Amino acid sequence: MTIPTSLARLADMFAYPLRHSHYVELVNPLWTTHKLMARVVAVQQETADCRTLTLRPGSGWRSHRAGQFVRLGVPIDGQRHTRTYSISSAPNRADGCITVTVKAVPGGRVSQHLVQQVQVGEYLPLGEPQGEFVLPESMPVHPLFITGGSGITPIMSMLRNSVQELEVVPDTVHLHYAPQQHDVIFGAELATLAASQPHYRLVREYTRDGGAHFSAAQLEAACPDWREREVWACGPASLLADVEAHWRNAGLADKLHVERFHAPLALNTDAATAGRVRFAASSTDAASDGLSSLLHIAETAGLNPQHGCRMGICHGCDTKLVSGSVRDLRNGSLIAEPGDTVQVCVCAAVGDVELAL
Ligand code: FES
Incomplete structure (x- = not known):
C-alpha cells in the first residue's frame, strides 16, 4: 500500500516527531517506508541443519540480481542481530517473494535461531540486495x-x-x-x-x-x-x-x-598487542588480546553495535577511531589517524584504543 506523497507529508506533520510510517507499521510492517521489513511466509527444511525461509519483502524492495546477498535482522531475546545471506531464489519471482537458505553453524546463535526457531508470520528487518558476485548482463557462454x-x-x-x-x-x-x-x-x-x-x-x-x-x-x-x-x-x-x-x-x-562467507584473515599472532578498548559513546571498557575483532570484543562486553556481513564488505559496522591504533586483520595494515574509519568486524586493537562507538 502506498500513500500519495502530499498526503504522506501531511500525515508526517500530525505524526511528528515520528513519521506516519511508524503508525502504519503497527497495522502492517510491510507498509512502512522508514525501514524495510519482510514477512516469513514459508519455511522448508533442506537438510538436517539447513532450511529455506521464503520472505515477502515490504514496500521499497527492489529486485536483486542473481548471486547477490541481503542483510537480515534477527531479533533474539530483545537484541537485534544482523547477518548477510545470499538470496537463493531467482529475481522477479511471480509471487514477489525471495528466499534465503541458512545452514546452522555450530555455535552460531543467529544461524541456529533461523534454522530452528523462526516461524511463519514473523517479521524480520531486511536490507537492500548487495554484492558483485553476479553473472554479466549478457550471459557468458561457458x-x-x-x-x-x-x-x-x-x-x-x-x-x-x-x-x-x-x-x-x-x-x-x-x-x-x-x-x-x-x-x-x-x-x-x-x-x-x-x-x-x-x-x-x-x-x-x-x-x-x-x-x-x-x-x-x-x-x-x-x-x-x-x-x-x-x-x-x-x-x-x-x-x-x-x-x-x-x-x-x-x-x-x-x-x-x-x-566468501568470512573475510580471509592474515593473522600474525606475533604482531598482536593486548590492551584495553574504550567504546566512547557507550562508556564501556573491555580487554583486548590484540587478535579478536573489535566487533567480537564489543559484543562480548554486552554491546550490540550495528553490523551486517561481519567480513569487511558492507561497511555496516563502520565507526571512527578516537585514539590509539587498530590493525586490519585481512592484510595487517595499521589505522592510526584519529577520525579514520574503522570496520570493527575485521579490525583488532593494537594496545589501548578508543573508538567512537
Ligand atoms: S559488518 Fe560488514 S563490513 Fe563490518
Whole structure:
C-alpha cells in the first residue's frame, strides 16, 4: 500500500516527531517506508541443519540480481542481530517473494535461531540486495561453477534465473562438494536440472564418502576445458584458497569470481598487542588480546553495535577511531589517524584504543 506523497507529508506533520510510517507499521510492517521489513511466509527444511525461509519483502524492495546477498535482522531475546545471506531464489519471482537458505553453524546463535526457531508470520528487518558476485548482463557462454556446502546458494539463484528467464541453462559445468549425499542442499532440484538440462553438467563429490577434494587432477578430469571458462566459486575458506591458488598459478586469476562467507584473515599472532578498548559513546571498557575483532570484543562486553556481513564488505559496522591504533586483520595494515574509519568486524586493537562507538 502506498500513500500519495502530499498526503504522506501531511500525515508526517500530525505524526511528528515520528513519521506516519511508524503508525502504519503497527497495522502492517510491510507498509512502512522508514525501514524495510519482510514477512516469513514459508519455511522448508533442506537438510538436517539447513532450511529455506521464503520472505515477502515490504514496500521499497527492489529486485536483486542473481548471486547477490541481503542483510537480515534477527531479533533474539530483545537484541537485534544482523547477518548477510545470499538470496537463493531467482529475481522477479511471480509471487514477489525471495528466499534465503541458512545452514546452522555450530555455535552460531543467529544461524541456529533461523534454522530452528523462526516461524511463519514473523517479521524480520531486511536490507537492500548487495554484492558483485553476479553473472554479466549478457550471459557468458561457458560458466564453471565451483561450490561447497552452503556456497551453493548464490549459484542456485543463478541457475533458477537461467531456467526462469531462458528456459535453458547454457553450457555450464558445476562442481559441487559436500561431505555426504544427504548434506547436499537443493540435492533433488540439482539432480532434476542435471537430468533435464542437456547443457548443464553436474559433478558431485562427497568428500566423506571417498569422493575427491578439489585438486588440479580432479578439475582436469571433471572439466577438461576449465581454462576457457569464466568461473564463479563459493564455499568454505579452504576450498576457495585452493581454487584461487590454482587459477593464480595458471595466470587466469581474472577469470575467477569468488564469494566468501568470512573475510580471509592474515593473522600474525606475533604482531598482536593486548590492551584495553574504550567504546566512547557507550562508556564501556573491555580487554583486548590484540587478535579478536573489535566487533567480537564489543559484543562480548554486552554491546550490540550495528553490523551486517561481519567480513569487511558492507561497511555496516563502520565507526571512527578516537585514539590509539587498530590493525586490519585481512592484510595487517595499521589505522592510526584519529577520525579514520574503522570496520570493527575485521579490525583488532593494537594496545589501548578508543573508538567512537
Ligand atoms: S559488518 Fe560488514 S563490513 Fe563490518
